[in-house]
Amino acid sequence: MTTTVPQTGTRIGALEGPAAAAEADVLVVGLLPGANGNGEGSNGNGAEPVLAPGAEEIDAAFDGTLAGLLALAGATGKVEEVVKLPSRGAVGSPLVVGVGLGKPDESGAIPADQVRRASGAVARALAGSGRVVSTLGAVDLTAAAEGVLLGAYRFTAFKGDPTAGKKPIESVEFPGADADVLEHAFAVAQAVSTARDLINTPPNALYPETFAARARELGEAAGLAVEVLDDEALAAGGYGGILGVGQGSSRLPRLVRLRWSGGENPAKKVALIGKGITFDTGGISIKPAANMDHMTSDMSGAAAVIATTVLAAKLQLPVAVTATVPMAENMPSDTAYRPGDVLSMYGGKTVEVLNTDAEGRLILADAMVRAAEDDPDYLVETSTLTGAQMVALGTRTAGVMGSDDFRDRVAALGRSVGEDAWAMPLPEHLRGELDSRIADLANVTGNRFGGMLAAGIFLREFVADGLPWAHIDIAGPSFNTGGPWGYTPKGGTGVPVRTLVALLEDIAANG
Ligand code: BES
Ligand code: MN
Ligand code: ZN
Numbered sequence: 001m002t003t004t005v006p007q008t009g010t011r012i013g014a015l016e017g018p019a020a021a022a023e024a025d026v027l028v029v030g031l032l033p034g035a036n037g038n039g040e041g042s043n044g045n046g047a048e049p050v051l052a053p054g055a056e057e058i059d060a061a062f063d064g065t066l067a068g069l070l071a072l073a074g075a076t077g078k079v080e081e082v083v084k085l086p087s088r089g090a091v092g093s094p095l096v097v098g099v100g101l102g103k104p105d106e107s108g109a110i111p112a113d114q115v116r117r118a119s120g121a122v123a124r125a126l127a128g129s130g131r132v133v134s135t136l137g138a139v140d141l142t143a144a145a146e147g148v149l150l151g152a153y154r155f156t157a158f159k160g161d162p163t164a165g166k167k168p169i170e171s172v173e174f175p176g177a178d179a180d181v182l183e184h185a186f187a188v189a190q191a192v193s194t195a196r197d198l199i200n201t202p203p204n205a206l207y208p209e210t211f212a213a214r215a216r217e218l219g220e221a222a223g224l225a226v227e228v229l230d231d232e233a234l235a236a237g238g239y240g241g242i243l244g245v246g247q248g249s250s251r252l253p254r255l256v257r258l259r260w261s262g263g264e265n266p267a268k269k270v271a272l273i274g275k276g277i278t279f280d281t282g283g284i285s286i287k288p289a290a291n292m293d294h295m296t297s298d299m300s301g302a303a304a305v306i307a308t309t310v311l312a313a314k315l316q317l318p319v320a321v322t323a324t325v326p327m328a329e330n331m332p333s334d335t336a337y338r339p340g341d342v343l344s345m346y347g348g349k350t351v352e353v354l355n356t357d358a359e360g361r362l363i364l365a366d367a368m369v370r371a372a373e374d375d376p377d378y379l380v381e382t383s384t385l386t387g388a389q390m391v392a393l394g395t396r397t398a399g400v401m402g403s404d405d406f407r408d409r410v411a412a413l414g415r416s417v418g419e420d421a422w423a424m425p426l427p428e429h430l431r432g433e434l435d436s437r438i439a440d441l442a443n444v445t446g447n448r449f450g451g452m453l454a455a456g457i458f459l460r461e462f463v464a465d466g467l468p469w470a471h472i473d474i475a476g477p478s479f480n481t482g483g484p485w486g487y488t489p490k491g492g493t494g495v496p497v498r499t500l501v502a503l504l505e506d507i508a509a510n511g
Helices: 056-061 066-072 112-125 137-151 179-200 208-221 231-237 240-246 292-297 300-314 360-372 387-393 404-416 429-433 451-460 497-510
Strands: 011-015 026-032 082-086 095-100 131-134 171-175 225-229 254-260 269-274 276-280 320-330 342-344 350-352 378-383 398-402 421-423 469-473
Touching: 011 137, 011 179, 026 056, 026 066, 026 112, 056 066, 066 082, 066 095, 082 112, 095 112, 112 131, 112 137, 131 137, 137 171, 137 179, 179 208, 179 292, 179 300, 179 497, 208 225, 208 254, 208 276, 208 300, 208 320, 225 231, 231 240, 231 254, 240 320, 240 342, 240 360, 254 300, 254 360, 269 300, 269 360, 269 497, 276 292, 276 300, 276 360, 300 320, 300 378, 300 497, 320 360, 360 378, 360 451, 378 497, 387 398, 387 451, 398 404, 398 451, 404 421, 404 469, 404 497, 429 451, 451 469
Parallel strands: 011 171, 026 095, 026 131, 131 171, 269 320, 269 378, 276 320, 378 469, 398 421
Antiparallel strands: 082 095, 225 254, 254 320, 342 350, 398 469
């Protein structure tokens, strides 16, 4: 069995001609909460939702009664709410679906991520459908297209019968859609799906060797330069952090490097680094049994940077991108590294290991020092680094640390693409708490306070002077342990692929 099977999904395209006339299976219209409705609860207050732009011609086919009929069926316009209405011949499709887009913002615009979430909810609610025509593209085509593709994602590679269950929607057509916008949305959704597939692949199938092989396949197929260091090459190169963390497992570590040239005249050079712990037991400082299975997702950062680098090539972005991806399995065994060990890191710093469960920062430190040798203009690292990220920001908001301006830029871009992110400080006093009795620094402080920030302070020690950098802690947002919502399925989410590609595009445009 190969480690992952690419998921076949929904096709998207443009519809020529009027939506009302299309002989499709389903016609989708957007709904906004009415003037008196808050779109939050039931429709008991009598407030009718209002049709969103794009539904005019369909409403005309219903003689102006469409919003009223959907309200009778329970629609309020609340975001992600899906209401189905048989059309009884009023339009070419037998079924009309109203989906809530939620409240407009203060400027009166409908936030893009509400459209993306609504479109994702449609994809989930209409699984099993054939031909769908969606008018949500009239509100925001990028968001509507990304949302429906991301919401249609399923991971069935490890089911006994991968074809069982409802199929994703076969095709979605957007009236008058621009082909370039659709193509871009499709490429982005593919990259997010690639990251999700890697994350969802279980740790007995995806371990450093097979993960590296998969990264090589993906990279070579996209025309990237690929380099894989195995355990011997890591030893020869002095990668003490990656080797220390990886030595407890019979599945030995790897360091993968993927390079997209940026074409003829790249604007800038960007180093991407992602944490690739294929399973995190905690090592000798072992984790409790409850929910340890979630640690199959401890390579989400790696998955995101691999998928993003492949996407940069596919989009031919005029930015040189090098992904540096350390991969290891953190296991307890007679060969495992111990609390009290001192590791000699790539580049020469020494680290005293006080907790083997703070392993991510150790493999990342090696990778970051290596990445900086290529003299990049920016360094971006992302990782499922700390449980403290979720304590501070919850499960859906990434914590972003680093140099002030660049950190703020990354966090703002994340929010702009619907991957919620928030800038966090690096309080200076925490550096003192990482002092070690015998080495240059310790891998943890003596207490739990500010755990996300302490990890950021640790990483900062391994960033070249003057290099703008950002660290994105995605412990919560990368893996959905609750129910599906919007375009986010259970399991791997693909966060922060869309942030990273938005960043590369922003750097291409603005330096
Ligand atoms: N991979 C974990 C962080 C994590 C926890 C990600 C829960 C996603 C969900 C990381 O390696 C870890 O174990 N961090 C420790 C650090 C501590 C020992 C300083 C943590 O957060 O408890
Ligand atoms: Mn850990
Ligand atoms: Zn970890």
